[in-house]
């Protein structure tokens with residue numbers, strides 16, 4: 001059955017790029033059902049207002065609850081299974097390859113892209129009556145809105161859905177799949193601008209190649225991401 005992904009944003013055009021490439025083909029193949037919605041379609045005033053000033057004062061604006069509640073209701077009512085409703089947010093749980101794998105097994109994902117200073121907190125309460133709510137952070141930095149984060153998550157999740165990526169074998173040896181960073185890769189020519197490919201890779205000795213690659217993974221992880229190594 002096709003996995004369904006809904007995205008709600010005040011910049012729906014941002015997701016036009018999903019028509020092309022990998023995910024574009026998966027959509028055509030019926031593997032992935034991606035629907036992008038304009039939050040303003042669920043406003044009722046002439047100015048299609050989605051934000052207002054924060055209670056308690058402070059700079060910036062907060063996204064109003066009602067449009068989000070109507071968008072989430074419309075999507076949840078139209079869906080076959082209870083969705084996971086994801087709010088990309090700097091205040092969210094960390095998105096990792098494990099999160100991507102977990103979400104790739106969900107039949108229905110909804111990405112609610114916040115802007116401004118955020119979304120009225122009561123939207124989370126309402127969303128919890130329509131699905132499983134998760135605030136997810138791409139990393140410890142602040143973007144202007146959830147769209148870039150949602151795009152990254154959609155790509156990371158989409159490529160793990162069976163059939164979306166042509167060669168499933170290419171999904172296995174990847175950074176973070178075994179908790180280590182990826183080993184270095186080389187292709188022809190064997191000598192390029194005086195730089196040689198490590199000889200073990202040309203040896204045909206698959207045991208030695210696997211051992212070399214593993215050592216490279218450990219060394220690279222130690223150098224760049226010691227936080228990933230067990231104490």
Ligand SMILES: COC(=O)COc1cccc(COC(=O)c2cn[nH]c2)c1
Nearest residue numbers: 089090114118119137138139143145146
């Ligand atoms: C209820 O959800 C919200 O309030 C969302 O609030 C905000 C506020 C500011 C920016 C964003 C967009 O997400 C990120 O900046 C982000 C995600 N990952 N790393 C950075 C979202």
